[in-house]
Amino acid sequence: MTDTLPEARSSPAARRDVVFRACLAAFLMLFVGMVLTLVVADLTYPKAIHWREAFTTGRADVWFAVRLSLITSTIALVASIIVGLPAAYVLSRFRLPGATVIDTIIDLPIVIPPPVVGLSLLVAFGPKGFGIDAFLERKFGFAMMYEAWGIPLAQFLVAAAFCIRALKAAFDSINPRLEHVARSLGCSSWQAFWRVSLPLARNGLIAGAIMTWARALSEFGPILFFCGATPRKTEVMPIAMFLNYSEGKIERGVVLALLMVGIAVVTLITFKKLGGKGYLW
């Protein structure tokens, strides 16, 4: 069989397809390019000397901000999980009366402008509001307003909302039939949660927790309003960046910015890895 086939006809439609795809991809690349430009701008701005100085000298050495950020956002994360895990499971599995209202309330802290959260906290804690701060001071001997103690709370409010959403998504992805079968095999509802749903949702839960933490770490507006921007006191990384910028120390601000970009990249990669990797055991 060595018949020579007629030559394949060239296709104008195929050429149009290429143009179509190229046009669409151009928009995508435009945006990717914009983001990359910003990162490159940051990267090339501070010189080696600025990096060195940022960690060794000056009023607010960067280490303080990094440390405070890590501590407060981790506290916010733990609190978010304690509240978020049961809340997410309830939302995922049970039909609650007024579910849509509850759903909206949970999303509120995510959607409203972050400074609003801060101002609302200030109002609730302040003497003309509910006076919660004075109460804490009296009863437990510590205050939150304009104190570092307030930072985890300000972070928690937004991060917990995010956490509930992320954990709910993790539970939603677990087929409830698995729990039904577990129950029929003798599990109590508690055992079914513990032995089936929780281990299966594990990666989703960890991924959700990582994003919650990153969210808490990036909080700025609520902290600025509720805790203030006091050097070496409420100076988490975003606040430190803001303070340095206000004082004209742009390079130092950019060093902080780059640290936060670095953390964001690592958390994102971890998140995506966990999300796509399936079951670990």
Added chain:
Amino acid sequence: MIRTVGLTKRLGEFQLLDATVTIEEGEYFVLLGPTGAGKTIFIECIAGIYEPDQGAILIGEENVTRLRPEERQLGYVPQDYALFPHLSVERNIGFGLQIRRENPAEIARRTRELSDLLGITHLLQRPIRTLSGGERQRVALARALAIRPRVLLLDEPLSAVDEQTRETLCAELRRIHEELKTTTVHVSHNFEETLAVADRIGVIRDGVIQQIGTPDDIFRRPANRFVAHFVRAENIVAGEATPAAEGVEVRLPGGETVRSTERLTGPVTVVVRPEDVEVLAQPPTGANHCLRGVVRETLDRGATVKVWIEAGLPWVALVLRPQWQSGSLSRGAEAWLRIPPEAVHLFPADEAEA
């Protein structure tokens, strides 16, 4: 024995209405019906996943209606099998025993016994995601049987496997049932599958049970038009029955008559299975009762040939390949239909159904 009394449950667009069924000890019962008929609700109510709106579920003499699933001691195999993807096959099978805190040696023994019975011993160490549909089904079955359930509940157990695997698994289900004698409730939308496994069948439509009977009852003596359609008794026509020798004679709308050995008279619905209709190319010798008609259409289905014949009314016949005389029975040819009186089933004409 398991009994449901007036079991009623409405769940969104699905419903189960007043289902009263008694399933004997050791019986294999299949609830058969189209998608959305309420079959799954029936099994999920028995499993204890939903509490019924009304009615009761009794296992033996115990009223389990208000018990949680873990208090019922039932083996439940849902439609998608719901194997635990984070556990190996072995841990899946042993799950129920582990929850019951049986000792490890007993769990291993029981797991081995069931995996031998189901022919999945070689799979024990495998993760679930590597299993085929048929293998998953066996693992789910073994997991449900491990706890020595009082009743085995199978929700569409064969719908997720291919045609050939389904046949094998039907035989398998039957064999396991003969061996263990576990009372079984199986729901299915597939009529062939049902015939292959059931001791008794219930047919359900829109949440209402239409007929309960042996496979032969359902197959040959459907109680109404819906059941007749569902079991693919394709010749379903209205008629008027009058007494005759050895049964009745039924006058059909076209004026022809058929005979039946059943003794129902008055307005009736006539049901004849297509495989019971005999198609002849020549007029039969002797005084046999016959309908004369013309071949309208033939459809070659491999092992059988389906023939549509206009004989006053349109009739459908299913002819086995060796009996098929293709040359003389092509489209437009004359044909004679012989319908044996014992194959003509009657039920009272229902105006609502007409």
